Amino acid sequence: xxxxxxxxxxxxxxxxxxxxxxxxxxxxxxxxxxxxxxxxxxxxxxxxxxxxxxxxxxxxxxxxxxxxxxxxxxxxxxxxxxxxxxxxxxxxxxxxxxxxxxxxxxxxxxxxxxxxxxxxxxxxxxxxxxxxxxxxxxxxxxxxxxxxxxxxxxxxxxxxxxxxxxxxxxxxxxxxxxxxxxxxxxxxxxxxxxxxxxxxxxx
Amino acid sequence: xxxxxxxxxxxxxxxxxxxxxxxxxxxxxxxxxxxxxxxxxxxxxxxxxxxxxxxxxxxxxxxxxxxxxxxxxxxxxxxxxxxxxxxxxxxxxxxxxxxxxxxxxxxxxxxxxxxxxxxxxxxxxxxxxxxxxxxxxxxxxxxxxxxxxxxxxxxxxxxxxxxxxxxxxxxxxxxxxxxxxxxxxxxxxxxxxxxxxxxxxxx
Numbered sequence: 001x002x003x004x005x006x007x008x009x010x011x012x013x014x015x016x017x018x019x020x021x022x023x024x025x026x027x028x029x030x031x032x033x034x035x036x037x038x039x040x041x042x043x044x045x046x047x048x049x050x051x052x053x054x055x056x057x058x059x060x061x062x063x064x065x066x067x068x069x070x071x072x073x074x075x076x077x078x079x080x081x082x083x084x085x086x087x088x089x090x091x092x093x094x095x096x097x098x099x100x101x102x103x104x105x106x107x108x109x110x111x112x113x114x115x116x117x118x119x120x121x122x123x124x125x126x127x128x129x130x131x132x133x134x135x136x137x138x139x140x141x142x143x144x145x146x147x148x149x150x151x152x153x154x155x156x157x158x159x160x161x162x163x164x165x166x167x168x169x170x171x172x173x174x175x176x177x178x179x180x181x182x183x184x185x186x187x188x189x190x191x192x193x194x195x196x197x198x199x200x201x202x203x
Numbered sequence: 204x205x206x207x208x209x210x211x212x213x214x215x216x217x218x219x220x221x222x223x224x225x226x227x228x229x230x231x232x233x234x235x236x237x238x239x240x241x242x243x244x245x246x247x248x249x250x251x252x253x254x255x256x257x258x259x260x261x262x263x264x265x266x267x268x269x270x271x272x273x274x275x276x277x278x279x280x281x282x283x284x285x286x287x288x289x290x291x292x293x294x295x296x297x298x299x300x301x302x303x304x305x306x307x308x309x310x311x312x313x314x315x316x317x318x319x320x321x322x323x324x325x326x327x328x329x330x331x332x333x334x335x336x337x338x339x340x341x342x343x344x345x346x347x348x349x350x351x352x353x354x355x356x357x358x359x360x361x362x363x364x365x366x367x368x369x370x371x372x373x374x375x376x377x378x379x380x381x382x383x384x385x386x387x388x389x390x391x392x393x394x395x396x397x398x399x400x401x402x403x404x405x406x
Binding site: 134179 | 303316317319320321323324326327328333336337340341344358359360361362364365367368369371372373374375376377378379380382383384385386395396399400401402403404405406
């Protein structure tokens with residue numbers, strides 16, 4: 001055990017924040033495979049037992065780190081839903097790119113899904129990780145669904161539009177490109193996507 | 204080496220088909236982790252070297268099996284793009300469900316992404332698997348993009364609609380639910396999705 005870990009007894013919120021900070025930094029530096037919970041405990045100066053009591057596996061801790069990354073992006077209705085969606089989807093794309101680059105040399109040119117795919121695979125392998133990932137997205141996406149409801153109340157989107165279906169189309173397209181087809185996701189694509197989803201395709 | 208493998212020299216197309224048949228059956232029965240290339244060689248009665256010369260890793264062979272599953276679903280424009288998309292997306296959902304259940308007891312109630320997530324993770328880990336997965340989707344999705352172009356020529360979808368963006372919204376929503384949010388994908392959802400994408404969301 002790290003000697004410093006025994007010294008104080010920070011309140012749990014403080015320790016949690018320190019753990020997540022350390023975990024985020026190490027995760028982006030190392031990537032999924034070389035990310036180690038023990039190293040996070042050392043860096044955060046908390047006892048390993050404290051860390052494992054809170055997050056029982058590496059994957060649980062990674063989910064918490066991803067949630068923290070999500071929370072860095074504000075979601076607020078500005079009165080212009082097209083601008084809001086464009087900004088938010090570009091932020092998602094940037095976050096996914098950052099996760100995709102985790103543990104890779106800067107400017108490696110590698111555009112693969114990296115960590116994002118590892119988290120999806122862990123969610124598929126272990127029911128408890130799956131539940132944690134799903135809960136994270138329910139919590140986070142609720143903010144965007146609320147934004148879309150406000151846009152609907154303001155008459156920017158149609159009264160019959162289902163916010164969840166609309167957001168699935170938008171976020172889904174981005175994850176699909178990242179995880180499945182490998183097609184590029186840039187600002188021009190986000191513009192085309194938002195225009196397509198808002199405008200509809202029927203003649 | 205299996206003695207039968209030495210006996211004849213089937214033309215390579217024949218051997219390939221026998222290998223893929225055997226691999227599909229074993230993959231659905233065993234799931235990703237317990238799927239073994241050596242076992243496929245034995246079941247298909249081909250020499251391991253023949254198999255490895257054609258598909259150098261388990262993941263390459265799995266990509267070929269997935270491509271074969273995709274090819275079981277016809278893609279043809281009927282003159283009613285809404286019906287065509289609904290049918291095709293339900294077929295995708297059924298195929299993904301079948302892959303998700305690979306190696307699991309029947310009716311396990313487990314709705315996780317299983318094999319689908321493993322393939323996405325392998326694609327992210329290894330550049331050559333990523334390239335094979337992307338090529339598979341380029342080839343396959345070209346059929347749907349052609350269908351959407353025909354619908355556009357027939358005036359069923361708007362002249363300014365980009366088939367690729369529209370299909371990303373549709374297929375993307377399904378993969379997003381499967382791999383990320385865990386929300387259900389049933390026929391009612393597919394109907395809402397197709398209606399949302401064709402109808403658009405702007406007021």
